[in-house]
Amino acid sequence: QVHVVESGGGLVQPGGSLRLSCVASGFAFNLNTLAWYRQAPGKERELVARFRSNGVADYTRSVEGRFTISRDNAKNALYLQMNSLKPEDTAVYYCNVPWGTHWGQGTKVTVSS
Numbered sequence: 001q002v003h004v005v006e007s008g009g010g011l012v013q014p015g016g017s018l019r020l021s022c023v024a025s026g027f028a029f030n031l032n033t034l035a036w037y038r039q040a041p042g043k044e045r046e047l048v049a050r051f052r053s054n055g056v057a058d059y060t061r062s063v064e065g066r067f068t069i070s071r072d073n074a075k076n077a078l079y080l081q082m083n084s085l086k087p088e089d090t091a092v093y094y095c096n097v098p099w100g101t102h103w104g105q106g107t108k109v110t111v112s113s
Contacts, residue, residue, distance in 0.1 A: 001026050001102065002024065002025075002026045002027050002096070002097060002100050002101075002102060003024065003025045003026045003102075003104070004022055004023070004024045004025075004094075004095050004096060004104040005022065005023050005024075005104060005105075006020065006021070006022045006093060006094060006095055006104055006105065006106055006107040007020070007021050007022075007107055008020040008021045008107055009092075009093060009106075009107030009108045009109045009110075010108075010109070010110070011110045011112065012085055012109070012110070012111055013085075013111070013112070013113055014085060014086060014087060014111055014112075014113060015084060015085065016085050016111070017081070017082060017083045017084075017085065018082045018085065018109060019079060019080070019081050019082070020036070020079065020080040020082065020093055020095075020107055020109075021077060021078070021079055022034075022036075022077065022078040022079070022095035023075070023076055023077050024076050024077075024078065024095065025076060027097065029073060029076045030053065030073040031053055032053060032097050033050055033051065033052045033053060033097065033098055034050065034051050034071060034078045034095060034096075034097060035047060035048075035049065035050035035051070035095065035096060035097070035098055036048040036049045036050075036069060036078070036080045036093060036094070036095055037093070037094045037095070037096060038089075038091035038092065038093045038094070038109075039091055039092050039094070039106075040088075040090060040091040041090075041091075043091075045094070046060065047060060048060055048063055048067065048080070048093070049063065049067055049069040049080060050069070050098070051069045051070065051071050051078065057069050057070075062088070063082075063089075066082065066083050066084045066085075067080060067081065067082050067083070068080070068081040068083075069081075078095050080093070082109070085109075085111045086111060087111045087112060088111075089109060089111050090109060090110050090111050090112070091108075091109060092106040092107070092108050092109075093106055093107050093108075093109055094106040
């Protein structure tokens with residue numbers, strides 16, 4: 001079964017940067033699309049970015065130009081570099097495969113002065 005561990009969240013000021021990491025196991029990492037999701041207080045979980053096995057990445061419009069998703073297949077790791085952070089980026093961030101049914105603990109990102 002899919003198992004993921006997210007890390008790298010924290011408190012950052014608006015305009016700052018963070019890099020999130022996810023280490024995964026339980027599936028063929030190099031053969032699957034991987035994605036970052038987030039859930040802000042009082043809101044639904046949303047897709048933030050995804051990285052397909054063929055190397056194609058895409059992003060939700062609100063983070064385009066600010067976030068970069070990448071992966072290291074040798075380490076079974078997925079990353080999200082977040083720059084120019086805004087208060088509305090505050091959320092718990094999760095990684096998963098699009099077909100995943102189980103979620104990890106996530107990592108909390110708080111953007112505040």
